[in-house]
Amino acid sequence: MQDRPHFVQCVWRALGAAALVTCWLAGCSGIKTYPNSLDKNLLVHTSTESGSILSRVRASLSISRVDAQCRTEYEGTIDLGKSHISVGVPVDRWSYLVFDFSSSGLLSNSSTMAQGTLLKPRAGYRYDIEVSYSDDLYNVVIRESRTRGDGRDVALRRLDTCQPGAPPAS
């Protein structure tokens, strides 16, 4: 009969593990996939190199809506694993884009570096975003254009430049 408490303990552990896995699969991590159902106005070009065969870097883009009080509401995340991904972001409304670069490796700790920017896409424009990570240096460059070839670079804007009731100038 001494085995019974041990058996019960094992069952509880198994149930706990199952609950954790279920929770994770159900999205308890807080990360959800961005619906990406709007007209595609962002074309994200991504290149990542960790610089080592023992490690790798993954990039992702998280999108939040920003209200007049500068509060953010997380809408979802897109994995930037492919070199080109089209994304639809609401026009004429501020969004907060966060590009995450997550490093992991066999002989190193995992780490994540993020570059965030406010963006208010204009109707009729497209935004080419170059996202790169190489040799521990990362970069995000946003170019706004109406047609291929022309356009202007859009400066990155920190979230704390947003003033409640007076969002940053376009």
Place this chain on the structure above:
Amino acid sequence: MIDLPKNTLLIGAVLLAGCASQPQTADEFRKAVPGAFMAKTETVEVAKPFREVAANFQKRAPECLNVTVETVSQTTTSYQVIVAAYKPTVVVTGERAELHVQQDFKQGVMKVRAEPAGGHYLLVADAYPLDNNRTRLQLFGPSMGYDVLIRAVKGWASGQSLGCPDMTKIG
């Protein structure tokens, strides 16, 4: 168990920041670095006009270096969390463009001396105009552990790379 390599560099950074007397200004930092432990000065010339170097400092420093980084080191017997906030300042005059980077440990590191607002000085980079659209860059900072930061600043000066340093790779 302690993450020895990381902590050795961290101790070095703290020693650099805290040796003898804590520099309270960028100018005091410039004077302290040449004789400080694990610190160095370096001078390079770049084929870039001074105004472009200054413009790159003004654009990239706030975008790249206004960050807070949390580092977690975990072994079977220890768990350490260090939170460091970085603050860049760019000052441009007709004579030179200065980039100051300060580091403020918010968690996980004991501060033994009073630090200036924004944290101790970690790096100072001064750009001076030269003839023929060239610029001289003088760096004052740590001699090891911060290579990615120094590479990024040199890249901004030369214009060869405008990338931001992954500050999680420091140390």
